[in-house]
Amino acid sequence: MACPSQPQIGADGALEQELAALIVDTLHLEVLPENIDPSAALFGEGLGLDSIDMLEIALLVSKRYGVELRSENKAALASLRALAIHIGQHRIR
Amino acid sequence: MRLLVLITLWVGRPVARGLLYPICSYFLVFSGGAQRTSRDYLRRILNRPPSWTDVFRHFHAFASTIHDRVYLLSGRHRYFDIHTEGASALHAILAQNRGCILLGSHLGSFEVLRAQGIFDHKLPITVIMHEAAASNLNAVLHNLRPEIRDRIIPPGTADTMLAVKERLDRGEIVGILGDRLFNDEKGMACEFLGQTRMFPEGPFLLAALLQVPIVLFFGLYQGGRQYHLYFEPLADSIPVNGARRSETLRPWIERYVGRLEHYCRLSPYNWFNFYEGPDHARHSHPAV
Numbered sequence: 001m002a003c004p005s006q007p008q009i010g011a012d013g014a015l016e017q018e019l020a021a022l023i024v025d026t027l028h029l030e031v032l033p034e035n036i037d038p039s040a041a042l043f044g045e046g047l048g049l050d051s052i053d054m055l056e057i058a059l060l061v062s063k064r065y066g067v068e069l070r071s072e073n074k075a076a077l078a079s080l081r082a083l084a085i086h087i088g089q090h091r092i093r
Numbered sequence: 094m095r096l097l098v099l100i101t102l103w104v105g106r107p108v109a110r111g112l113l114y115p116i117c118s119y120f121l122v123f124s125g126g127a128q129r130t131s132r133d134y135l136r137r138i139l140n141r142p143p144s145w146t147d148v149f150r151h152f153h154a155f156a157s158t159i160h161d162r163v164y165l166l167s168g169r170h171r172y173f174d175i176h177t178e179g180a181s182a183l184h185a186i187l188a189q190n191r192g193c194i195l196l197g198s199h200l201g202s203f204e205v206l207r208a209q210g211i212f213d214h215k216l217p218i219t220v221i222m223h224e225a226a227a228s229n230l231n232a233v234l235h236n237l238r239p240e241i242r243d244r245i246i247p248p249g250t251a252d253t254m255l256a257v258k259e260r261l262d263r264g265e266i267v268g269i270l271g272d273r274l275f276n277d278e279k280g281m282a283c284e285f286l287g288q289t290r291m292f293p294e295g296p297f298l299l300a301a302l303l304q305v306p307i308v309l310f311f312g313l314y315q316g317g318r319q320y321h322l323y324f325e326p327l328a329d330s331i332p333v334n335g336a337r338r339s340e341t342l343r344p345w346i347e348r349y350v351g352r353l354e355h356y357c358r359l360s361p362y363n364w365f366n367f368y369e370g371p372d373h374a375r376h377s378h379p380a381v
Contacts, residue, residue: 043250044251050278050295051253051254052254054251054252054255055254055255055257055299055302055303056302058258070255070259071255074251
């Protein structure tokens, strides 16, 4: 479906894929994890998630990686890639 | 608009209320859509064909609550005669330092409670609403008393629910109106006054995910300067398992809809959903 863009410096492809699988599973999305473009928007137009979906992602990230996403970390919720980079920097597990 | 608000505050409520009669009469004659919606609703709630006076009374109740926001949100809420029932349900939860979702509706008005929360510091309450909803009245009112702005979370952004969670984690109250869908929000079809109407699942899913209780709230305008506030516990904890499947949430949503009907019968002229299209209850500008 989507054509993944070129990996950027700081991007962690493996973590992105792991996150994609977790998100698809938790939110019961009808898309294959590998088809999610890591640079596409998670919220709204891109993957079509709403703000409750974003909350579920935050709960999932907290449980799995020990990273608390707060409303001031909004930038980390922009895309799969932004989220993976944020987790990479702050994870405690 | 700002000048209008200042004049309203200066002349005082009884004088300014006199203006509501010509304004309502104007709408009675020229607002086709709102009037049709009003008639359709009144027919179902009153069980008889509504008269012109019924529609006028409906419009007048709506205009009164909008007008009263000027006084309420400028800190003059003590002028009103406010009767409260069932608040112990809310205080019991707050006493345990638990947050809670206060689920309201467009039946009556949230504003008396908001005013008490903001100016009396009685209740730590934040509401989810559009800052510049429908008119710029909000913008003017919020500038009169800037502390109001800190008590609003705008809906439909990536971090809306994160902000909600932060308030709830601090043991605060978050007010949500549960009878209209935001844009393309997911809804559930329920029987309401003999018709099918869409109700949002969001507040119930939110309560399940965060394991917070839901308390119902209705702030009904009783004419004159009287408001009656009602609180009722709705759910202490909604099971999170399977919350993603709508049918798990159905009993809770139906319970809300049932209580909404009950309070509609109690104060029929307080139903302030005037812009119902064929796609019931789906709006791009939710709160007035």
